Amino acid sequence: MLFTSVFSCLLLLSPGGALARASPRENPFNKRVSYTNVADFDTFETPIALAGLYANIGPDGAKSQGAKAGVVIASPSTSDPDYLYTWTRDASLVFKYIVDRFTSGRDSSLRTKIDNFVGHVGRIQQVTNPSGTVSTGGLGEPKFMISEAAFTGEWGRPQRDGPALRATTLIAYANWLRANSNTTHVQNVLWPIISLDLNYVSNNWNSTTFDLWEEVSGASFFTTAAQHRALREGIALATALGAPSSTITAWTTQAQNLLCFLQTYWSPESGFIVANVDPINGAIRSGKDANTVLTTIHTFDPAAGCDSSTFQPCSDKALANLKVYVDSFRSIYPINYGIASNAAVATGRYPEDVYYGGNPWYLTTFAVAEQLYRALQVWDAEGKGIEVTSISLPFFQQFNSSATVTTIPAGSASYTTLTNAIKTFADGFALKGAQFVPSSGALAEQYARNDGTPVSAVDLTWSYASVLTMFDAHDRLAVDSWGAAGLTVPTTCSSGDGKSATVIFKETATTIWGENIYLVGNIEALKNWNTNNPIGPLSTTTYPVWTTLVSIPANTHFEYKFIRKFNGTVTWESGANRWNATGAAGTRLTLNNVWK
């Protein structure tokens, strides 16, 4: 068979005793390749994924004609969906892999690509776009044309994970340059770019953002965690470069605020990380989301052990969360039906997803394996045994129904049994994704919930990066620490600016076409009753409930009313003014009203 012979060639070329491994077999029913172990999938897929990455990077990538030097296209797909743009998030995650591959000495030829990326970032930061100029918010713009022109269509903007992820990637390169006697280049070229992004993070982390899926406007766990990480490693770099102490102090203050805020996503009642604070859609989504699993792998710090305040892969919170996330897909995807409740399944962005019909994604399925591989790596490396807490107990009971809250000693028979079971579980997710990879090895964005055929954008660059980082985790490759070890969450934590509370106003009102609902009140934050400049129109996502979110000074009494506007005519609600009062800084208040 043609395929088998192609594979044999790869086997011969691959290092590390690959010949001893079982060969994959062609599956005659769906023309996919079935793998009996992850090493075989790795041997087959790695060269394809690397080629897939490089094809999507300008100026000379085979599938990215027209892309400027250093531009990562999201996918060569130009319609249904059109992904021939560059997204800051995708590009930064892709280049983080490339930088790690370079700095770990695996491929010294990558330096040109990395320098191209640095040049690209320096240029794109200066491009004025619908989010603003370089100094008025433009750094939060999520995507650009591959020519580096602004994208001016409607979009979910800003997305504030972008500058943080970009800084993390450039800091990894900067640290390598410093270790290799090129601090001057860091000072002159990288630092101006990195510090622009980090000042943006420091100044804006507390403002509304769209989430990584570009759908929810509010606060997002992935974004907060990425911002926290970027500032921490930025502080270390700033210190090493002798940056002004005012910068270091400001970033340290905000890093502490971010660490505080990060804790608020954990729901003790539900036992998982609620991915988004979504004031508009509120309870419509469960909050179970791959956002959280991606966070554990992209903020993994091998020096931080199983720290739960930074949600490390082996922390009790991240493990409990992983189980809840995975289980949310067991009964909704037909390809998962009939699979044992403790075995690997296909996973997607979030269970309520409807994008392209709402399917499993390669990069989310591989992320589950990656988190588990990193957890196993830390347990083995630290040799402190495995601590089962009341929070992580449901996770561990998947492998041993009589598990209890205890520490399982390293080296004990139960440690071996348990870690073997978790390894099998982890491999299951890698092989689950592999099961639905076509025989070409190409990775699209999604695979169909009914039969696993590829769906949506072809050759998604981020999909290729995700399988490569998963293989690195499988192989327990070293990862740089970013400073997650030994942090202390401040005891008084306000999730806001320390001065304001958040008030969510909801008004149930049926309206006629062209008519809108607005909000005014007696304080500046509520526009001092000015009907020419009211808050609104309120969001209609949950019509007939109109919603908005307003930041109001803490411990403040306020009065308000809703108004209707139709063809310029203002109609006030009847009766007395409505009133309420905010609590302490960082608290949230939801006000449900009905038009009167």
Ligand code: NOJ
């Ligand atoms: C395009 C975005 O990229 C995707 O994340 C989203 O799900 C769809 N628009 C639908 O909002």
Ligand code: NOJ
């Ligand atoms: C849609 C995804 O939801 C988003 O995260 C990604 O940045 C874009 N597609 C581009 O790949």
